Amino acid sequence: xxxxTLIKKNRSYRRFHEKHKISNKxxxxxxxLARLSGSSANLQPLKYYLxxxxxxxxxxxxxxxxxxxxxDWSGPAEGERPSAYIIMLGDTxxxxxxxxxxxxxxxSILLGAVEKELAGCIIGSIxxxxxxxxxxxxxxxxxxxxxxxxxxxxKVLIKPLEKNKSIKxxxxxxxxxxxxxxxMEEIIVNPLNSSQLKLLP
Amino acid sequence: xxxxTLIKKNRSYRRFHEKHKISNKxxxxxxxLARLSGSSANLQPLKYYLxxxxxxxxxxxxxxxxxxxxxDWSGPAEGERPSAYIIMLGDTxxxxxxxxxxxxxxxSILLGAVEKELAGCIIGSIxxxxxxxxxxxxxxxxxxxxxxxxxxxxKVLIKPLEKNKSIKxxxxxxxxxxxxxxxMEEIIVNPLNSSQLKLLP
Numbered sequence: 001x002x003x004x005t006l007i008k009k010n011r012s013y014r015r016f017h018e019k020h021k022i023s024n025k026x027x028x029x030x031x032x033l034a035r036l037s038g039s040s041a042n043l044q045p046l047k048y049y050l051x052x053x054x055x056x057x058x059x060x061x062x063x064x065x066x067x068x069x070x071x072d073w074s075g076p077a078e079g080e081r082p083s084a085y086i087i088m089l090g091d092t093x094x095x096x097x098x099x100x101x102x103x104x105x106x107x108s109i110l111l112g113a114v115e116k117e118l119a120g121c122i123i124g125s126i127x128x129x130x131x132x133x134x135x136x137x138x139x140x141x142x143x144x145x146x147x148x149x150x151x152x153x154x155k156v157l158i159k160p161l162e163k164n165k166s167i168k169x170x171x172x173x174x175x176x177x178x179x180x181x182x183x184m185e186e187i188i189v190n191p192l193n194s195s196q197l198k199l200l201p
Numbered sequence: 202x203x204x205x206t207l208i209k210k211n212r213s214y215r216r217f218h219e220k221h222k223i224s225n226k227x228x229x230x231x232x233x234l235a236r237l238s239g240s241s242a243n244l245q246p247l248k249y250y251l252x253x254x255x256x257x258x259x260x261x262x263x264x265x266x267x268x269x270x271x272x273d274w275s276g277p278a279e280g281e282r283p284s285a286y287i288i289m290l291g292d293t294x295x296x297x298x299x300x301x302x303x304x305x306x307x308x309s310i311l312l313g314a315v316e317k318e319l320a321g322c323i324i325g326s327i328x329x330x331x332x333x334x335x336x337x338x339x340x341x342x343x344x345x346x347x348x349x350x351x352x353x354x355x356k357v358l359i360k361p362l363e364k365n366k367s368i369k370x371x372x373x374x375x376x377x378x379x380x381x382x383x384x385m386e387e388i389i390v391n392p393l394n395s396s397q398l399k400l401l402p
Binding site: 002003004006007008010012024025028029031032033035036037038040041042043044046047048049050068069089098099100101102103104105106107108110111112115122124137138141145158167168169179180181182184187188189190196199200201 | 203204205207208209211213225226229230232233234236237238239241242243244245247248249250251269270290299300301302303304305306307308309311312313316323325338339342346359368369370380381382383385388389390391397400401402
């Protein structure tokens with residue numbers, strides 16, 4: 001698949017066909033994509049906790065907060081929850097900062113998921129203390145983020161961000177999720193002349 | 202191309218066929234991949250300064266430090282320098298933190314470059330003050346990182362990291378660049394049983 005197709009398909013999904021199982025083998029292959037991705041000064045401080053079984057999934061789910069902008073929605077209902085999770089940890093014995101590495105690795109994992117007809121969502125709003133004690137994650141690991149994974153059960157659309165409108169995503173009456181994206185003109189700061197403007201997609 | 206092939210090909214390259222030009226159109230298509238990628242709370246605070254002309258490239262190059270672990274090498278010689286740069290900026294009017302977004306966007310841009318038979322390197326060691334004043338970048342932008350781009354002119358190999366050996370990359374006598382990578386066993390923290398270990402690539 002062309003990378004652009006993969007990137008466009010890779011939206012944040014929050015409702016899934018929970019019955020569709022994800023095997024440990026698939027999770028391992030996704031982590032391998034992260035492992036082979038770039039790392040600042042090649043330190044490779046990221047570690048991973050994998051969950052694909054109902055028992056651990058059920059322990060992780062109550063530690064998560066979903067979709068900050070959807071005030072009337074507290075997260076996916078039973079049957080629509082993720083089939084698996086990849087918990088990304090920062091090993092503080094190796095490094096104290098993880099920012100770019102975590103983003104790079106997340107993108108590799110999510111694009112890999114999309115290639116396998118799955119999808120996911122990066123979740124940063126986590127009850128870290130509770131999760132750490134529940135899963136017995138060692139103290140020297142910092143919980144950076146969680147990638148929730150599943151077979152998507154909703155429609156997500158990218159929309160151009162209109163002038164003076166909010167970047168907040170929203171869900172319409174049919175349950176379709178809309179995501180306003182800034183234009184190329186807004187994000188390229190070079191002075192662009194008219195021939196360059198014509199190049200913008 | 203399979204994503205895994207793309208990710209494996211996407212190594213950090215630091216020497217290029219400088220004569221191979223990269224058009225503004227290509228840079229714009231790469232930034233579009235970043236634009237369509239995920240952003241924390243959909244804020245989209247990343248902005249981009251593009252350089253493909255020799256004049257601006259020559260202004261950017263002296264502001265960069267290359268390959269911290271290669272103590273005998275101060276960076277690519279004339280003729281082997283990048284053909285283009287994408288300077289990634291954080292718009293502090295939109296957000297004060299950019300970590301995951303910057304990593305996600307960088308990975309999209311670099312994979313896009315590899316798909317076009319180019320390659321790049323994320324550079325974080327930058328004389329930010331000098332670069333900001335040279336390129337007249339407005340004060341409310343934070344220079345996060347620079348992606349140097351070009352047609353690669355060196356060989357980069359991934360190697361398994363051996364026990365108790367250093368993660369530092371190194372260059373052999375033939376100029377081949379070696380990058381030790383941690384194993385899957387090292388980065389997955391779950392207790393793995395023998396049938397799971399068999400799944401590891």
